[in-house]
Amino acid sequence: MQDAKEIVTVRDVRKRFGETVALDGLTVTIRPGEVHAIVGENGSGKSTLAKILSGVLNADSGEVKVLGETPLDPIQARKIGVATIFQEVLVADNLTIVDNLFAGTDTLWRRGRSPADARRQSREMLLRFTGLDLDPDMPVRNLPLSVRQWIVIARALLCNPKVLILDESSAALDLEATAKLHVEIRKLRDAGCCIVIVTHRIAELIRITDRATVLRDGKTVGELVGKEITEANLLALMSPKRSLQEIRPETRNPARIAAGETALSGSRIGVRVGAAPFDFTLRSGEILGVTGLDGQGQSHFLRVAAGILPPFSGRIAAAEGGAERPISSLAEASDHGIVYVSGDRAREGIFPNLSIFENFAIALYRSCFGQFGWIRNGPVDALYQKERQRLAIRAGRASNRITSLSGGNQQKVLIARALAAEPKVIVLDDPARGVDLQTKRDLYIQLKAFTAGGGAVIYLSSEIEEFFDFADRVMVFRNGSLFRTLSGTEIAEHALLAAMFGHTDDIEPLVSKLEEAS
Numbered sequence: 296m297q298d299a300k301e302i303v304t305v306r307d308v309r310k311r312f313g314e315t316v317a318l319d320g321l322t323v324t325i326r327p328g329e330v331h332a333i334v335g336e337n338g339s340g341k342s343t344l345a346k347i348l349s350g351v352l353n354a355d356s357g358e359v360k361v362l363g364e365t366p367l368d369p370i371q372a373r374k375i376g377v378a379t380i381f382q383e384v385l386v387a388d389n390l391t392i393v394d395n396l397f398a399g400t401d402t403l404w405r406r407g408r409s410p411a412d413a414r415r416q417s418r419e420m421l422l423r424f425t426g427l428d429l430d431p432d433m434p435v436r437n438l439p440l441s442v443r444q445w446i447v448i449a450r451a452l453l454c455n456p457k458v459l460i461l462d463e464s465s466a467a468l469d470l471e472a473t474a475k476l477h478v479e480i481r482k483l484r485d486a487g488c489c490i491v492i493v494t495h496r497i498a499e500l501i502r503i504t505d506r507a508t509v510l511r512d513g514k515t516v517g518e519l520v521g522k523e524i525t526e527a528n529l530l531a532l533m534s535p536k537r538s539l540q541e542i543r544p545e546t547r548n549p550a551r552i553a554a555g556e557t558a559l560s561g562s563r564i565g566v567r568v569g570a571a572p573f574d575f576t577l578r579s580g581e582i583l584g585v586t587g588l589d590g591q592g593q594s595h596f597l598r599v600a601a602g603i604l605p606p607f608s609g610r611i612a613a614a615e616g617g618a619e620r621p622i623s624s625l626a627e628a629s630d631h632g633i634v635y636v637s638g639d640r641a642r643e644g645i646f647p648n649l650s651i652f653e654n655f656a657i658a659l660y661r662s663c664f665g666q667f668g669w670i671r672n673g674p675v676d677a678l679y680q681k682e683r684q685r686l687a688i689r690a691g692r693a694s695n696r697i698t699s700l701s702g703g704n705q706q707k708v709l710i711a712r713a714l715a716a717e718p719k720v721i722v723l724d725d726p727a728r729g730v731d732l733q734t735k736r737d738l739y740i741q742l743k744a745f746t747a748g749g750g751a752v753i754y755l756s757s758e759i760e761e762f763f764d765f766a767d768r769v770m771v772f773r774n775g776s777l778f779r780t781l782s783g784t785e786i787a788e789h790a791l792l793a794a795m796f797g798h799t800d801d802i803e804p805l806v807s808k809l810e811e812a813s
């Protein structure tokens with residue numbers, strides 16, 4: 296029986312996938328009018344829970360009730376009032392914005408809405424969320440990841456849900472956009488809706504949630520309320536056996552980096568028409584952060600640095616044996632030891648039809664060919680085992696499809712692939728997206744070890760907390776160009792935020808102001 300004060304009841308729920316136990320007697324209670332976070336390490340069962348509440352999966356046993364009913368399929372879940380925004384950004388690339396927004400809602404939500412109304416509403420919503428006046432009839436194919444993410448969010452909001460589930464939904468959003476999403480979440484909460492958030496962005500979670508349930512190995516291991524929701528408490532519950540590994544500021548070594556050789560450089564780089572050109576240097580041993588509000592040129596710069604796109608103007612060069620080797624293609628970048636890990640995992644990262652092992656090994660086969668072109672699996676297998684351990688990848692059989700892994704574990708496979716190629720420079724586009732807190736720290740430690748061995752890292756993130764005590768310098772982009780580079784102790788919230796919003800001096804924290812203004 297469901298208590299009247301409960302909107303979602305999950306009691307002793309079990310769910311297996313073959314040999315893998317995803318949920319092992321899970322119990323969660325969610326009340327109306329609360330923002331409830333579901334937290335846990337990669338593979339702890341969060342998305343499985345989200346899918347069960349959305350009717351995408353059914354529990355093997357146990358009780359699942361949402362407003363008194365058990366969601367058995369997605370259509371029924373929607374009728375009960377559940378709207379879910381899944382981890383992967385699910386849009387139909389060839390359909391228009393308006394069709395994507397109203398896709399699957401034709402019978403319930405579109406009724407009584409004329410095509411002109413739907414277009415107007417699409418335009419207004421996206422203008423409010425993204426600040427862009429987008430033609431509702433344009434296909435979503437060429438829109439940036441963040442706009443596609445907003446389309447998915449807007450689609451869920453249009454359903455007027457009673458239970459809104461966000462599974463890593465802010466992961467593709469920048470700071471300003473996340474503040475806007477929080478405003479929408481609070482509005483829904485105040486109207487009595489309950490919001491279930493699955494996120495690894497701890498700073499954000501602390502800001503927005505009323506209650507957090509922590510999962511470990513498919514079980515509930517604790518519930519935190521209000522002020523109890525702190526990073527230390529969450530970590531202690533999520534992975535009590537693993538020591539809290541801190542990245543200490545003293546691991547930064549400005550003198551060593553200044554003396555390091557240039558690994559990659561760019562002169563008079565222009566990443567878009569009319570934007571001011573800039574120079575940059577990446578030294579061996581350095582972690583160079585890259586950030587900016589969405590669409591300020593930083594993602595483009597990353598692709599230029601990795602040889603994926605040519606710069607609009609200027610040139611990029613890798614240093615080798617004291618000489619400069621120009622980079623103008625991916626092949627040249629790869630020849631000079633530069634590897635790239637895309638942030639758009641679903642589109643550019645994984646090969647969904649291949650196994651976990653094949654996804655890991657695909658870039659390594661070139662170096663592991665035996666006589667007559669036979670692939671020597673042995674060395675690759677040894678590397679796979681090493682990298683799997685190094686990044687604590689939770690995977691069943693290596694021959695299972697990569698899509699059987701949780702989102703965070705898929706991301707770890709991509710990072711493992713990059714590290715195993717023994718590059719000189721790793722260019723990472725938001726690599727910690729969807730990766731749990733402990734693994735993030737493990738990743739920072741791996742990257743520190745990589746740079747201590749002479750490697751160099753370019754690391755893009757929209758979550759500025761990632762750079763603290765980690766990056767040696769941070770390039771902040773604005774209006775398609777480099778606005779300011781911060782180094783050492785300058786890398787702190789005020790200064791980063793100020794630069795992102797175009798101020799040259801530090802200013803008071805902007806996040807609360809942004810949320811007030813929205």
Ligand SMILES: Nc1ncnc2c1ncn2[C@@H]1O[C@H](COP(=O)(O)OP(=O)(O)OP(=O)(O)O)[C@@H](O)[C@H]1O
Nearest residue numbers: 312317337338339340341342343699700701702703
């Ligand atoms: N379709 C599937 N087939 C096989 N195994 C699966 C499938 N879906 C999930 N699993 C396994 O179930 C476990 C729980 O996965 P789930 O996606 O719920 O984790 P999660 O906590 O959401 O992780 P993440 O933070 O990485 O997204 C994992 O071990 C995962 O590999």
